[in-house]
Amino acid sequence: xxxxxxxxxxxxxxxxxxxxxxxxxxxxxxxxxxxxxxxxxxxxxxxxxxxxxxxxxxxxxxxxxxxxxxxxxxxxxxxxxxxxxxxxxxxxxxxxxxxxxxxxxxxxxxxxxxxxxxxxxxxxxxxxxxxxxxxxxxxxxxxxxxxxxxxxxxxxxxxxxxxxxxxxxxxxxxxxxxxxxxxxxxxxxxxxxxxxxxxxxxxxxxxxxxxxxxxxxxxxxxxxxxxxxxxxxxxxxxxxxxxxxxxxxxxxxxxxxxxxxxxxxxxxxxxxxxxxxxx
Amino acid sequence: xxxxxxxxxxxxxxxxxxxxxxxxxxxxxxxxxxxxxxxxxxxxxxxxxxxxxxxxxxxxxxxxxxxxxxxxxxxxxxxxxxxxxxxxxxxxxxxxxxxxxxxxxxxxxxxxxxxxxxxxxxxxxxxxxxxxxxxxxxxxxxxxxxxxxxxxxxxxxxxxxxxxxxxxxxxxxxxxxxxxxxxxxxxxxxxxxxxxxxxxxxxxxxxxxxxxxxxxxxxxxxxxxxxxxxxxxxxxxxxxxxxxxxxxxxxxxxxxxxxxxxxxxxxxxxxxxxxxx
Amino acid sequence: xxxxxxxxxxxxxxxxxxxxxxxxxxxxxxxxxxxxxxxxxxxxxxxxxxxxxxxxxxxxxxxxxxxxxxxxxxxxxxxxxxxxxxxxxxxxxxxxxxxxxxxxxxxxxxxxxxxxxxxxxxxxxxxxxxxxxxxxxxxxxxxxxxxxxxxxxxxxxxxxxxxxxxxxxxxxxxxxxxxxxxxxxxxxxxxxxxxxxxxxxxxxxxxxxxxxxxxxxxxxxxxxxxxxxxxxxxxxxxxxxxxxxxxxxxxxxxxxxxxxxxxxxxxxxxxxxxxxxxxxxxxxxxxxxxxxxxxxxxxxxxxxxxxxxxxxxxxxxxxxxx
Ligand SMILES: Nc1ncnc2c1ncn2[C@@H]1O[C@H](COP(=O)(O)OP(=O)(O)OP(=O)(O)O)[C@@H](O)[C@H]1O
Ligand SMILES: Nc1ncnc2c1ncn2[C@@H]1O[C@H](COP(=O)(O)OP(=O)(O)OP(=O)(O)O)[C@@H](O)[C@H]1O
Ligand SMILES: [Mg+2]
Ligand SMILES: [Mg+2]
Numbered sequence: 001x002x003x004x005x006x007x008x009x010x011x012x013x014x015x016x017x018x019x020x021x022x023x024x025x026x027x028x029x030x031x032x033x034x035x036x037x038x039x040x041x042x043x044x045x046x047x048x049x050x051x052x053x054x055x056x057x058x059x060x061x062x063x064x065x066x067x068x069x070x071x072x073x074x075x076x077x078x079x080x081x082x083x084x085x086x087x088x089x090x091x092x093x094x095x096x097x098x099x100x101x102x103x104x105x106x107x108x109x110x111x112x113x114x115x116x117x118x119x120x121x122x123x124x125x126x127x128x129x130x131x132x133x134x135x136x137x138x139x140x141x142x143x144x145x146x147x148x149x150x151x152x153x154x155x156x157x158x159x160x161x162x163x164x165x166x167x168x169x170x171x172x173x174x175x176x177x178x179x180x181x182x183x184x185x186x187x188x189x190x191x192x193x194x195x196x197x198x199x200x201x202x203x204x205x206x207x208x209x210x211x212x213x214x215x216x217x218x219x220x221x222x223x224x225x226x227x228x229x230x231x232x233x234x235x236x237x238x239x240x241x242x243x244x245x246x247x248x249x250x251x252x253x254x255x256x257x258x259x260x261x262x263x264x265x266x267x268x269x270x271x272x273x274x275x276x277x278x279x
Numbered sequence: 280x281x282x283x284x285x286x287x288x289x290x291x292x293x294x295x296x297x298x299x300x301x302x303x304x305x306x307x308x309x310x311x312x313x314x315x316x317x318x319x320x321x322x323x324x325x326x327x328x329x330x331x332x333x334x335x336x337x338x339x340x341x342x343x344x345x346x347x348x349x350x351x352x353x354x355x356x357x358x359x360x361x362x363x364x365x366x367x368x369x370x371x372x373x374x375x376x377x378x379x380x381x382x383x384x385x386x387x388x389x390x391x392x393x394x395x396x397x398x399x400x401x402x403x404x405x406x407x408x409x410x411x412x413x414x415x416x417x418x419x420x421x422x423x424x425x426x427x428x429x430x431x432x433x434x435x436x437x438x439x440x441x442x443x444x445x446x447x448x449x450x451x452x453x454x455x456x457x458x459x460x461x462x463x464x465x466x467x468x469x470x471x472x473x474x475x476x477x478x479x480x481x482x483x484x485x486x487x488x489x490x491x492x493x494x495x496x497x498x499x500x501x502x503x504x505x506x507x508x509x510x511x512x513x514x515x516x517x518x519x520x521x522x523x524x525x526x527x528x529x530x531x532x533x534x535x536x537x538x539x540x541x542x543x544x545x546x547x548x549x550x551x552x553x554x555x556x
Numbered sequence: 557x558x559x560x561x562x563x564x565x566x567x568x569x570x571x572x573x574x575x576x577x578x579x580x581x582x583x584x585x586x587x588x589x590x591x592x593x594x595x596x597x598x599x600x601x602x603x604x605x606x607x608x609x610x611x612x613x614x615x616x617x618x619x620x621x622x623x624x625x626x627x628x629x630x631x632x633x634x635x636x637x638x639x640x641x642x643x644x645x646x647x648x649x650x651x652x653x654x655x656x657x658x659x660x661x662x663x664x665x666x667x668x669x670x671x672x673x674x675x676x677x678x679x680x681x682x683x684x685x686x687x688x689x690x691x692x693x694x695x696x697x698x699x700x701x702x703x704x705x706x707x708x709x710x711x712x713x714x715x716x717x718x719x720x721x722x723x724x725x726x727x728x729x730x731x732x733x734x735x736x737x738x739x740x741x742x743x744x745x746x747x748x749x750x751x752x753x754x755x756x757x758x759x760x761x762x763x764x765x766x767x768x769x770x771x772x773x774x775x776x777x778x779x780x781x782x783x784x785x786x787x788x789x790x791x792x793x794x795x796x797x798x799x800x801x802x803x804x805x806x807x808x809x810x811x812x813x814x815x816x817x818x819x820x821x822x823x824x825x826x827x828x829x830x831x832x833x834x835x836x837x838x839x840x841x842x843x844x845x846x847x848x849x850x851x852x853x854x855x856x857x858x859x860x861x862x863x864x865x866x867x868x869x870x871x872x873x874x875x876x877x878x
Contacts, residue, residue, distance in 0.1 A: 044742060044771040056456050083458030096449030100471035106450070110457045149626060156453070163457060178625045178798040180842040186851045205771040208801075208846040235848075249776035250846050251801025253828060260847050 005167060005199050006032035006055065011065035013050050024050040026223035032167070037193065037200040039214035041207065041246060047223040048203045052169045055201065056088055084114045087160035091172035093152035097144035103155045104140025110162035129158040133188060150181035154188065161192065169201045174209065186213055207250045211235055219243045238264060296543025303537045307356040314350035322505040332525055340525035343515065348525065352533045355507040359537065362423055363488040367481055369427045374434020375477060379465045381435070382442025393439065399432040405494060412500040422501040426491055437480055441473045475552035483545030486538035493534055509534050585657040587760050587792040588614040588637065593651035595632055595641070603648070606632055607816040614760065614792045621795045621807035621824070629816040630796045634762045638678060639668035656759055673703045676760040677753040686749060687737040693748055694733035697755060704756040720751045724781045743774040750782050757789055764796045779806055800843055804828050812836045814861055822868020834860035
């Protein structure tokens with residue numbers, strides 16, 4: 001058995017807008033290793049969410065490419081077991097939970113669909129999942145409106161865990177949260193990964209988050225992979241202009257951070273000018 | 280200041296709406312108890328006391344064959360309400376299902392269903408009902424069918440529009456990623472988010488259905504005598520205006536009260552349920 | 557103060573006089589001075605207090621940041637300054653808001669409307685939802701210009717709009733003016749928003765989390781452009797954010813807000829060098845660092861977060877531009 005959990009082989013996706021075509025994901029080839037946290041970074045519109053939707057099978061890819069999970073080619077019409085294998089945490093926890101259903105019902109859906117546990121045990125399982133993400137079990141009866149942003153995101157994580165998937169795609173899971181809440185949620189994600197041996201595809205444009213959570217980084221620009229590497233290496237010597245640009249745009253607060261960023265800015269200098277920004 | 284006034288006014292209006300609707304519904308339910316002459320709902324003739332202006336005990340006067348108008352109006356409310364409820368109970372689910380399916384799936388299903396809906400919507404409702412009634416026997420049952428056929432597309436449109444918007448919400452994606460069936464997504468996830476709008480529309484519509492049904496019977500295409508119906512009462516009385524004014528004015532007022540009341544109630548519901556979201 | 561300046565002639569001081577140095581000395585009249593602003597919301601059963609006596613100042617040409625976590629009351633302060641909060645039926649607002657030396661508390665709704673978009677303007681978080689999708693950018697600029705000068709001709713407005721769009725590095729202003737918002741990218745819309753907010757040369761620009769809907773590179777660009785624009789037009793800015801890094805890059809002076817109270821205030825450099833209040837320290841400790849070090853441990857809220865406000869003395873030397 002390889003250590004490759006997910007393999008993307010020249011996966012593309014084209015959108016047709018009237019007569020215009022947008023190739024949102026362009027011949028992406030990449031591996032996700034079992035147990036790692038792979039960050040996918042890129043500017044807005046670079047195709048990150050589209051890539052996530054292709055992995056999740058909610059969008060059909062253009063013909064030609066293939067997506068393999070544990071060596072098996074994933075069909076576009078995913079079977080139930082394929083759905084169970086890959087889960088999603090979205091950016092906006094306000095929209096990702098149905099306002100008209102209790103959060104318990106939202107979590108329980110995964111148990112019901114995949115027949116996890118006995119029927120009678122499921123309410124208890126929902127409670128246990130809530131506790132695993134640091135919420136009281138009796139939150140299950142509450143509507144999402146009665147929760148704060150951070151709590152909602154914990155519920156979304158609990159729902160993803162409910163499927164007992166090995167692979168979780170996180171599309172900007174903390175971008176809508178503020179710093180203190182963000183760090184708590186990130187810590188929870190790191191802890192769950194260690195405890196459950198999860199594999200993450202972590203989509204974001206926030207490089208300071210990536211630095212602290214990812215093992216490897218995939219940089220995409222206009223739908224193409226432009227750089228892949230270990231987190232430490234990629235931060236120490238970013239090669240592609242897009243990577244440098246992303247790093248040098250991060251707002252920072254500490255003195256050593258400023259120094260680090262200035263160094264990367266130095267590398268990116270020529271390009272900054274071309275982009276029309278000012279120094 | 281202005282806002283405060285607006286709020287008070289709107290809540291006073293809602294109170295009036297609730298009161299009028301209660302009046303109509305209670306009259307319909309307790310017609311048998313309240314009506315001074317319950318048997319006048321049928322084919323009774325009393326030529327000793329016909330076409331009389333309001334007097335005791337016929338507080339709204341009597342009609343051309345001597346029946347108590349007040350009693351007949353109470354029973355007519357029963358007819359109207361039964362009609363409205365039956366129509367909505369048939370039209371609403373049809374429209375909701377069509378709207379959900381057309382909104383959730385794209386491609387052929389959406390286009391077929393929405394074109395069908397648009398065809399129905401493009402025909403003026405009264406014309407559609409009249410043509411149906413022209414083909415069928417003008418009975419109460421057929422009247423209901425005709426009104427139903429013209430009513431469901433409104434619900435289809437409403438639910439279709441909501442579904443299009445809700446489909447983009449993250450919770451729909453989440454359910455799909457979990458592997459929930461389309462039925463689950465449509466009926467358990469999206470539908471609950473349509474309900475406030477649908478309820479509001481139903482409350483508003485009861486008034487309109489009563490109005491349309493009355494228009495049909497005014498034209499002689501709806502409920503047939505001797506079943507009491509507000510529209511046919513107005514139609515009958517219209518020939519004797521202005522001398523026998525009570526024959527039209529009281530049934531007309533009754534229609535107004537019902538339509539107005541349900542409209543106010545609908546508006547109030549919209550405020551309450553709308554701000555809830 | 558007498559609210560007698562309620563009509564049109566809102567003490568205009570656009571571009572007159574030398575306001576250099578005002579940023580540090582604060583000798584001239586403050587653009588904005590809030591004293592003991594309190595806000596309660598009347599609910600069905602009880603009233604909740606949202607602001608517990610906020611005091612803050614924005615000097616002419618100063619860039620002031622208000623930073624705090626979600627729900628701390630940043631947006632309601634902005635809405636109170638714009639007079640929008642006072643329109644809500646359930647809101648009970650107390651305290652003084654002085655704008656360019658004029659007390660706003662007694663202002664009529666109409667007079668306030670005349671200030672908004674003219675002497676004070678606002679940029680919101682999401683650019684696309686604040687631009688009207690059914691009008692071209694040019695038409696929307698005309699609308700904005702008409703607030704200040706109801707008789708302005710379309711062509712004059714167009715020229716002025718093109719000039720300010722160039723200032724935010726939009727290379728083809730004429731094409732942009734003919735476009736609808738959805739035909740432009742998020743970053744372009746963001747710049748259009750900024751240009752539009754600056755169109756009437758306001759004395760105060762309130763920016764509520766600008767650019768958080770966009771990615772870091774666009775946000776970075778946006779901030780630079782905004783900074784350049786307010787510098788050249790000598791506009792004061794009240795900048796609202798929960799992102800400390802963004803605040804550090806943009807602001808001269810920082811107010812940290814926690815649960816409706818200002819807990820720390822002072823020059824930006826001082827606060828970042830030496831955060832004194834427990835809450836400010838916790839906030840800074842919670843930010844993940846681009847230099848690594850792992851995900852920070854975040855403690856629960858502590859009683860110390862409600863400790864009295866820390867005030868840093870003004871810095872003797874002007875803070876340098878980055
Ligand atoms: N359903 C769609 N129809 C047409 N074009 C689309 C669609 N979804 C995405 N696109 C286009 O594909 C490109 C990539 O979009 P995508 O949402 O994947 O970007 P992203 O990297 O996730 O950006 P962000 O950081 O803003 O979320 C964009 O140019 C977008 O306009
Ligand atoms: N119209 C309102 N009615 C009742 N409470 C309100 C209203 N508007 C705001 N609040 C409350 O006031 C508090 C402050 O809200 P505000 O929107 O100012 O927060 P914020 O600091 O801008 O947060 P965020 O970073 O999430 O935008 C919150 O607790 C909120 O629930
Ligand atoms: Mg995205
Ligand atoms: Mg806010």
